[in-house]
Amino acid sequence: DGWMPVDVALPDVAQAIADFRQLVRDNDRNPDDVEITLVVMATVTEDLLKSYRDMGIHRCNIGVGVENWDKPDMVMPMIERFSRLVPAL
Incomplete structure (x- = not known):
């Protein structure tokens, strides 16, 4: 059970994560039981990965890039x- 979105496809990653968790709750499930x-695909920095960690994303x-x-x-x-x-993460 989980969700596997692509960051660059989401206009606002934090909002998408919050919306997803609410949908899980709305369907009588515990969001902690559904890993993300x-x-x-965005340019990766340590700060970006830390922000994703802080959003509660389980793994990245x-x-x-296709050129590589x-x-x-x-x-x-x-x-x-x-x-x-x-x-560090």
């Missing part, structure tokens, strides 16, 4: 950079 995984899947899908030399440094952020 956010696909992050960080996307890679087949370029490990571009993607691997990004993975390394984000792996250092995980303990």
Whole structure:
């Protein structure tokens, strides 16, 4: 049970999360029982990820721009950079 929206498709991520949780409540369910995984396609910063954490998002899947899908030399440094952020989040 969960929801997996894409951040750039939501005009206001915080409002979308609040609206989703209210819909869950309106259907006699506990929002804490429905995990949210956010696909992050926006430019990722530590502050952005912290804001998503503070919204109660359970996990983020960080996307890679289509221009780099087949370029490990571009993607691997990004993975390394984000792996250092995980303990702080």
